[in-house]
Amino acid sequence: MLLTILYVKDLKASAAFYDYAFGWRKTVDVPVYTEYRVNAGARLGLMPQSNTRHFLGEQLGALKPKDGCPRAEIYVQLRNAKAVIARLEKLGAKCTSPWTKRDWGDFAAYFIDPDGYVLVVSKRASPRPV
Numbered sequence: 001m002l003l004t005i006l007y008v009k010d011l012k013a014s015a016a017f018y019d020y021a022f023g024w025r026k027t028v029d030v031p032v033y034t035e036y037r038v039n040a041g042a043r044l045g046l047m048p049q050s051n052t053r054h055f056l057g058e059q060l061g062a063l064k065p066k067d068g069c070p071r072a073e074i075y076v077q078l079r080n081a082k083a084v085i086a087r088l089e090k091l092g093a094k095c096t097s098p099w100t101k102r103d104w105g106d107f108a109a110y111f112i113d114p115d116g117y118v119l120v121v122s123k124r125a126s127p128r129p130v
Helices: 011-022 053-061 081-091
Strands: 002-008 025-030 033-039 042-048 072-077 094-101 106-112 118-124
Touching: 002 011, 011 033, 011 042, 053 094, 053 106, 053 118, 072 106, 081 094, 081 106, 081 118
Parallel strands: 002 042, 072 118
Antiparallel strands: 002 072, 025 033, 033 042, 094 106, 106 118
């Protein structure tokens, strides 16, 4: 499963836009995050840019779009997540938040890829409804 998360200025407005444009089924709809099931293998998430400090660290998380902040995150759930993390570390990818269990139940580590995009390697800790 591939989850792409767009960092948005106004979550309510962006969610209304995607609701009307596509009509995808929401799989998560909470005050700080909205997620849609695009198809059986892909999801699209919307997160307020202001909520990124927790994952990106103070320096990157404080940037605004005009400052060159990351505008999207590639969130990949893998069975072999720890092996991929080891390869990312060997490649020298910058880790902004190490492997740990997250509030939403997944284990995840956050990295910055060579082009400045946020790359999240994760593993589902427990089944969640779709």
